[in-house]
Amino acid sequence: MNIEDLIIKGLSSAIEQLYGASTDVEVKIEKTKPIFEGDYTFVVFPLVRRSAKSPEATAQELGEAVLKTTPQVHQFNVIKGFLNLSVSPSFWAEALLNFDAQSNIPRKGEKVMVEYSSPNTNKPLHLGHIRNILLGYSIAEIMQSAGYDVIKANLINDRGIHICKSMLAWQRFGNGENPHSSGLKGDHLVGKYYVVFENKLQEQTSDDVALALEGRWNCKDQNIQKRYQDAFEKLGQAKEEKQIAKFKGDIKDLVRNQSDLMQTCQEMLRQWEAKNPEIIDLWSTMNGWVYEGFNRTYERLGVDFDAMYYESNTYLLGKDVVQEGLSNGVFFQKADGSVWIDLTGDGLDEKLVQRGDGTSVYITQDMGTADLKFQEHGINRSVYVVGNEQDYHFKVLFLIMQKMGRSYANGMYHASYGMVDLPSGKMKSREGTVVDADDLLQEMYDTAKAKTEELGKTEGMTSEELDNLYNRLSLAALKFFILKVDPRKRMLFNPQESIDFQGDTGPFVMYTYARIKSILRTANFDGCTIKIDLVLHATEMECIKLLNEFNGVLSAAAEEYNPAAICQYVLDLAKSYNKVYNEVSILKESNEDLRNMRLQLAWQTAQILQRSLRLIGVETVERM
């Protein structure tokens, strides 16, 4: 039983002795704020009705009772209605002796799939993907460590109009360029042709779009012409800026879709669906380039996957779910053949689940893929790491699976996260403000190298060791910066300023670890026994207290799908140990018992620092 539970138990029995048994007041304690004396605080205000005494008097008599019920508490003080309890130093010494930094949370026998990354194959990865990837990987590691059996999954959107755009542009303008001939990383090469496509399309349609926005565009296709005229009329009536932009966009799309390029592209997609060998061949080749590129980025980021899903395999799934839903009355069909679910009773709208022509929409696939995941892996939970712009989509998806009576529906969770903003605002590919993942990683590496050389502490390290150090430092800085903020919130990333190596950063924690390891090396430490009747410094007790909180923090981080909790914790621990480091000397300590105790604390702290960092994908170094 940990100390907090012991105190709660002691408090409860003290309260029962004084005021009788009752369940109306939940006994909970919190950490005492540093400005007051004590370790844990109990707030007695909710109790004064039962004690019929002043808050001070209640706290006083309760404190005296706790001394008797809880031997680990050796003194207390009362300020207003706050009862501050101090845990005896010998308890902390004993806690350090018994602490096992490698102890694991028992396995829960529960299988969890964490899906993350989930890229499109027409463009290289960027800063937004990085947040997703780091969160997904870290959530998976945290859950694994917290006792779940985790499967990391990646659902790749490898088909559709977007990849056809790259394919068509490459076919027409690529002159056979490939990653080998151009030296371009495969995903960047394919991304380049996506941009070529958009530029050519722009070139070929800008005149027509201009005409269309003046109402002077004519289309041979009567249906399109009618839709255009409708949209133009709405544009004329629109008042709000947002609406105007929307109708302008509609018109633009309409015109562009009639262009030769887009028509050919659509035809290419049809050919792909018809499994035209030539198209399939081109598609596999270009996707192959992309995967090679993605894999290099994943590897550099230090993340991996246990299961790969491809939309080219899953995009037809879900139609049987639609049939099932029609037959059991969860879905209904409209006159045009389209299939819907009515969620108005749940405060949402009617939602299309299959088009009139019988083809799938996004959510159709997701329904099918959800079934597939649960069937294939027998998982109890399924976590989707996806940006918060899809909050509504997942709300609907989960609700549908519930209404379809899926036993697993309650285990579905959308790990929703906020967008990454730049100082200039949102990242926009059209304005060229997208921060490329590979570029960013390289810049980070160069910065880590420059900072390290500036400090000049790496004498005698081999070039491999240095490379490893720069890699780990740069990743630590980046990962920590991104993961330390609450996933649900949008965050700001300034490429010039955001990455620091001092203060609340990954390198700071690494540094704390490396300094400890340096001492342990010098002392030839490989474990020792310690005495518990020693005088501990307040900073040391604080550090031991934090070590004992590790498992609790880990469990909470898992239940909340929140790597930021680990970041905040490991910062606290590193800061706490740095205080110890500055206050007490280990190697110069002549009292062997004291020296051993301090070595023990250093060793345990180093292990917890390392374990914590691994949960967020950061590796330590022995020297830096």
Next chain:
RNA sequence: GACCUCGUAGCUCAGCUGGAUAGAGCAACUGCCUUCUAAGCAGUAGGUCACAGGUUCGAAUCCUGUCGGGGUCGCCA
């Protein structure tokens, strides 16, 4: 128009299952390397927790409203 979110120091963020005098880091200023790695430690300065009401012994935290940022409401994904 409807719904969802966020608003804390100059900047980036903690704290939000209600509790004391709201915390870090960066930036600014002051100390500390003949003492285990100064990527560190100690300190100074910096706040009407967007605003207005309400609930409560007690509100940054819960409720309502207002303002401001972002998002969603596609037979796109």
